[in-house]
Amino acid sequence: MAARSSALVCATAVALALAGCSAGDDGKPAEPADDASVSVSLSGTPSPSAPAAPSSAAPSAAPSGPTASASPGASDPAGATPPPSGTGQGRKLVTMTVTGGFAGVNREVIVRGDGTVRTADRGASGVRRATSAQFTRLRTLLADPALDDVPAFSLDGGAADRFRYTLQFDGRTVTTDRTGDEPALERLIDALEKWLPGT
Known part of the structure; x- marks a missing residue:
């Protein structure tokens, strides 16, 4: 039982070190430095890493397909009218x-x-x-x-x-x-x- 408690204390210390925690001035554990989540298993086998949270700084993909809005280009100017269809030579x-x-x-x-x-x-x-x-x-x-x-x-x-x-x-x-x-x-x-x- 003492060996198991010692392993648990060591695992907890390692986990806190990985999470960036340290004891504060008042002797209480400090809050984690970031939002990373760490899980500790009592059996001593490492648990699978938690999936990384999506970064808010990642650029969002531009819309594509029929819902994408296209701005008028030089080949299709807004308000363009088709050219005249006849020359009037037959009048x-x-x-x-x-x-x-x-x-x-x-x-x-x-x-x-x-x-x-x-x-x-x-x-x-x-x-x-x-x-x-x-x-x-x-x-x-x-x-x-x-x-x-x-x-x-x-x-x-x-x-x-x-x-x-x-x-x-x-x-x-x-x-x-x-x-x-x-x-x-x-x-x-x-x-x-x-x-x-x-x-």
Whole structure:
């Protein structure tokens, strides 16, 4: 029994030394210096070490997967809008319809931004392309500032057998029988008439 008590005292002393304890000034054992836990077995066989407490200084792992929030980068700026899908080359630049006369004609020419010219005459239609010179000339005529002053209607009520020209361009519609004095409009009509069937 004395040998067992002596072994117990030795084991306790070793454990206290490992735990960093020492006797205080008042003769009582001092508190442990840190949070480490030590266990002592009476049988003299060492017990498995207690698992180490997780360190509060360890860096936490960054979130990953679908829950991770990604900040917008240069390839995906916030508020970016997709680029325009079309160039506008297929839109109509000008449409001219010619009706009336003794024979009651009904002809049409449509010029698009890509240089395509579509013509129609009493149901028969055709498509061709304007030459570079024709297209440049037409764009120049459409850009003439004098067209802004052309009235929407310029008709002579006493001439029922005249051709009536209806033009649509630049968001407006102009109708004339060519009896007025509008040189800019006359030049545009002359250029468009060259594409009409039978001229």
